[in-house]
Amino acid sequence: MRMPVILALVLALLAALALSAAACSAPTTIYFYNWGEYIAENTIADFEKANPGIKVSMKTFDSNEALYQTLESTSFDVIVPSDYMVARLIKEGKLYKPDMAAIPNNAKYNDPRLKAVAFDPDPAVSSQMFDYAVPYLFCTVGLIYSTADVPAPASDEPADVWAPLFDPKYKDRIGMYDSMRESIGVALNVLGLSLNTVDPAELAKAKDMLIAQKDDVRPIYGIDELKDKYVSGELAAGVAWAGDYVMCLDKLEEAGKDAGQLGFALPKGTNFFVDFLAIPKNAKHPAEAQVFIDYLCRPEVSLADSEYAGYSTPNLEAQKSLPEEIRSNPALYPDDAAIASLEVYYSSDEIDEKYSAIWESVMAH
Amino acid sequence: MRLRWLAYPYVLWTVVFTVAPLLLVAWFAFTAVQPDGSSAFTLDGFRSIVAGDRVPLDLLGLQEVFGLTVGVPLYVNVFVKSLQIALLSTLACLLFGYPAAYLLARRRARQRGGTDLLLLLFVIPMWMNALLRTYAWLALLEPNGIVNTVLAAVGLPKGQFLYNDFGIGLGMVYNYLPFMVLPIYSVLVKVDRSLVEAAEDLGADRRRVFTRVVLPLSMPGVMSGVNMVFMPAMTTFLIPNLLGGGRYMLIGNVIERQYMIARDWTTASALSIVLLVFVLASMRFMTRYEKGNEGGGVLL
Numbered sequence: 001m002r003m004p005v006i007l008a009l010v011l012a013l014l015a016a017l018a019l020s021a022a023a024c025s026a027p028t029t030i031y032f033y034n035w036g037e038y039i040a041e042n043t044i045a046d047f048e049k050a051n052p053g054i055k056v057s058m059k060t061f062d063s064n065e066a067l068y069q070t071l072e073s074t075s076f077d078v079i080v081p082s083d084y085m086v087a088r089l090i091k092e093g094k095l096y097k098p099d100m101a102a103i104p105n106n107a108k109y110n111d112p113r114l115k116a117v118a119f120d121p122d123p124a125v126s127s128q129m130f131d132y133a134v135p136y137l138f139c140t141v142g143l144i145y146s147t148a149d150v151p152a153p154a155s156d157e158p159a160d161v162w163a164p165l166f167d168p169k170y171k172d173r174i175g176m177y178d179s180m181r182e183s184i185g186v187a188l189n190v191l192g193l194s195l196n197t198v199d200p201a202e203l204a205k206a207k208d209m210l211i212a213q214k215d216d217v218r219p220i221y222g223i224d225e226l227k228d229k230y231v232s233g234e235l236a237a238g239v240a241w242a243g244d245y246v247m248c249l250d251k252l253e254e255a256g257k258d259a260g261q262l263g264f265a266l267p268k269g270t271n272f273f274v275d276f277l278a279i280p281k282n283a284k285h286p287a288e289a290q291v292f293i294d295y296l297c298r299p300e301v302s303l304a305d306s307e308y309a310g311y312s313t314p315n316l317e318a319q320k321s322l323p324e325e326i327r328s329n330p331a332l333y334p335d336d337a338a339i340a341s342l343e344v345y346y347s348s349d350e351i352d353e354k355y356s357a358i359w360e361s362v363m364a365h
Numbered sequence: 366m367r368l369r370w371l372a373y374p375y376v377l378w379t380v381v382f383t384v385a386p387l388l389l390v391a392w393f394a395f396t397a398v399q400p401d402g403s404s405a406f407t408l409d410g411f412r413s414i415v416a417g418d419r420v421p422l423d424l425l426g427l428q429e430v431f432g433l434t435v436g437v438p439l440y441v442n443v444f445v446k447s448l449q450i451a452l453l454s455t456l457a458c459l460l461f462g463y464p465a466a467y468l469l470a471r472r473r474a475r476q477r478g479g480t481d482l483l484l485l486l487f488v489i490p491m492w493m494n495a496l497l498r499t500y501a502w503l504a505l506l507e508p509n510g511i512v513n514t515v516l517a518a519v520g521l522p523k524g525q526f527l528y529n530d531f532g533i534g535l536g537m538v539y540n541y542l543p544f545m546v547l548p549i550y551s552v553l554v555k556v557d558r559s560l561v562e563a564a565e566d567l568g569a570d571r572r573r574v575f576t577r578v579v580l581p582l583s584m585p586g587v588m589s590g591v592n593m594v595f596m597p598a599m600t601t602f603l604i605p606n607l608l609g610g611g612r613y614m615l616i617g618n619v620i621e622r623q624y625m626i627a628r629d630w631t632t633a634s635a636l637s638i639v640l641l642v643f644v645l646a647s648m649r650f651m652t653r654y655e656k657g658n659e660g661g662g663v664l665l
Binding site for chain 2: 065172173178214218219220221222232233234356357359360361363364365
């Protein structure tokens with residue numbers, strides 16, 4: 001999972017095997033590179049049934065950076081980069097420009113509000129996002145908390161919402177993502193700073209805050225392992241993607257517990273991100289890839305994928321079929337005012353280097 | 366000599382899996398990829414080890430007992446912390462492991478052949494993957510885990526066993542104890558009974574027999590046990606990863622993160638080289654000590 005070179009070799013080998021197999025049979029195989037557990041279990045099988053000429057072979061990755069590295073050496077037909085990675089790939093000329101007329105479901109169903117979001121500091125890049133990529137699912141970053149231990153935040157001011165994460169009262173019971181952007185983002189958000197700042201003085205403040213937190217509150221750092229700890233009540237609060245919160249609710253339900261045990265709060269100015277479907281320039285079957293992307297934009301498919309992954313769907317038609325408590329939760333489906341206050345991550349070498357240096361030294365403390 | 370070609374596969378093995386990777390690590394440690402894609406010589410990797418933030422040295426008792434606060438670079442502190450926990454774990458393994466090996470060897474001497482059930486029970490956990498065994502500790506020691514549930518049921522306060530020195534130390538002692546016991550055991554079972562009898566005949570009491578005969582004879586086993594525990598304990602990243610709650614960083618974790626997450630191969634390789642040199646030096650020290658025990662070595 002964390003060995004891109006070996007992964008690439010294995011993938012190349014598998015691709016070679018699959019290609020030699022495909023040479024003997026009629027259907028075209030398209031290669032789909034997706035996040036783990038990010039598509040409903042029967043979506044691909046149903047698609048293949050509906051389109052007998054196309055087979056889909058899916059591989060998974062666990063970070064945008066891993067996706068970026070693998071793209072260099074392997075050809076995929078459909079990938080799922082997050083917004084900032086789409087912008088980076090556009091800037092580097094690594095995306096194929098699809099024929100949007102072949103993906104009619106995108107314009108028909110997907111939330112047009114997303115097009116207004118500045119996904120890149122450069123408006124020229126931001127305006128091209130939707131020429132190259134189609135929104136798949138989106139998600140916000142907020143506070144997950146145990147309603148029994150932590151009072152609901154007094155307001156949606158960042159300092160109020162994130163307060164439990166820095167409160168020694170919850171020593172050993174706080175969860176932080178071992179992910180530099182989310183964790184540094186929390187500190188920046190509390191300080192009222194931009195989540196994309198590269199100002200050394202501002203970043204130093206965020207770093208000091210996180211080091212003090214590590215000493216005083218002693219959070220648990222992780223990603224997937226945190227979910228079970230919120231469900232079991234081991235952790236009182238933490239930073240979480242809304243998708244993880246929804247998955248925790250599912251787990252509570254499975255365990256026969258009350259879903260009201262966990263709450264989720266969205267502070268002003270926090271991050272939200274959109275994962276896009278895109279076709280890399282080195283794709284071998286872009287025409288078939290467009291058919292697949294269009295299929296994923298069908299309301300019933302998008303609904304199933306959204307419910308499976310726990311992430312929000314940008315598909316307005318699909319949203320109508322969601323359970324009321326999900327659809328009306330402003331943390332999962334933010335209203336216009338909330339969307340306007342949220343900030344997307346930008347990516348550049350400078351940001352990557354500075355944030356990575358800070359995060360590694362926080363973790364080594 | 367005629368069978369010399371039999372060694373070629375091992376030479377190939379060593380070259381491919383030991384020499385070449387080591388050279389690669391050394392190469393990465395002294396080079397950095399430039400923006401244009403080429404590699405250039407640099408000492409930045411080693412510089413960033415000592416650059417970093419200055420933090421108070423986290424050496425056992427230094428602050429508590431002596432009230433001293435020594436500022437050191439961040440990574441040096443991690444290194445000292447790793448060394449300290451590796452040494453303590455090795456010591457604990459020795460203290461628990463030697464008596465165990467001694468008892469097992471005594472039973473073996475009395476049984477004369479056959480498989481010892483006790484020895485078998487000692488080895489059986491090693492048939493399981495270390496990952497699984499360590500995960501089991503997680504289930505036991507979690508804040509809401511089995512041990513704490515039992516403690517709470519009998520009215521005792523819950524303890525924080527994981528994500529701290531105790532949890533990591535326990536994980537190390539549990540995982541590495543067999544590496545201490547088995548070498549000592551295999552040396553002890555080979556100790557010639559007649560030497561012990563001779564000592565007894567010459568009037569040595571049991572304590573003297575042990576301290577003057579058995580213990581010196583078993584030193585090579587102790588030394589190889591110490592080596593086999595200290596080295597993985599110094600370099601592990603699995604145990605702190607699993608039992609450290611993501612917040613407990615030893616030198617192995619720092620190197621892993623630099624390679625895998627920060628993708629700073631130069632610093633990661635430089636750290637690896639420093640660690641490697643250190644481990645080699647301590648091994649050299651151990652083997653020299655072992656040679657000093659020629660009296661025992663000859664008989665074995």
